[in-house]
Amino acid sequence: MIVAFDVEGVLVDGEFLPEVAKLVGKEEIVRQITLQGIRGEINWEEGLRRRVEELKGVDETLCVQVAQSLPFMPGAKQALEELRQMGCTLVGVSGGFSLLGQRVKKELKLDHIFTNELVFHKGRLIGYALLVNANKTLILKSAFGELLEKEPVVAVVDGANDLELFTIADLKIAFNAQEIVKRKADVVIEKKDLTLVSKIIREWIGKSA
Numbered sequence: 791m792i793v794a795f796d797v798e799g800v801l802v803d804g805e806f807l808p809e810v811a812k813l814v815g816k817e818e819i820v821r822q823i824t825l826q827g828i829r830g831e832i833n834w835e836e837g838l839r840r841r842v843e844e845l846k847g848v849d850e851t852l853c854v855q856v857a858q859s860l861p862f863m864p865g866a867k868q869a870l871e872e873l874r875q876m877g878c879t880l881v882g883v884s885g886g887f888s889l890l891g892q893r894v895k896k897e898l899k900l901d902h903i904f905t906n907e908l909v910f911h912k913g914r915l916i917g918y919a920l921l922v923n924a925n926k927t928l929i930l931k932s933a934f935g936e937l938l939e940k941e942p943v944v945a946v947v948d949g950a951n952d953l954e955l956f957t958i959a960d961l962k963i964a965f966n967a968q969e970i971v972k973r974k975a976d977v978v979i980e981k982k983d984l985t986l987v988s989k990i991i992r993e994w995i996g997k998s999a
Contacts, residue, residue: 791942793873794955797884797894799948800965804860806890807841810853816844834924834951842918850910857889865985870898872988883926885951904929925954946987947971961994963987
């Protein structure tokens, strides 16, 4: 079984770019760009480009500090250990960045993590490399191929930009999610506690056996 998690807002209780923006006085500008995306006025990739553009010149050390300081979601380590013991393949897939993603992979012991990359020059942010686009299923299909059709897939997400993951999932879990995600989910969790996810998956496996 493959369990695919969004990272920010699901495995991590926070958002990387907004936190960086807050520390450099760009919080409101970045928030407005995010809201434009939520309202459908700009697409996800344009929103990402504009947010990073606003943060160009930010010190790399600050970005590293933010990535290291964001807290894990309550219950994350316990839930993922339980899923690991069930034999699940644990995957993080994020439109965010590897500074945070690699920490998440290491500390939560994920099998795979897929993220975008911030680009720095002489210690300053100059841009990013897009590796995970708005359709997160593409990177999973590239990585796992036919295995996605042979293995049960669970998707645990919170945002509208994650909805493509539901198209390949046998069990769709909305975790403290936007309304549009809740409407398309099989299970809705409204509490910040990832042990509820491992419990639901365990019960689902039992029913499927």
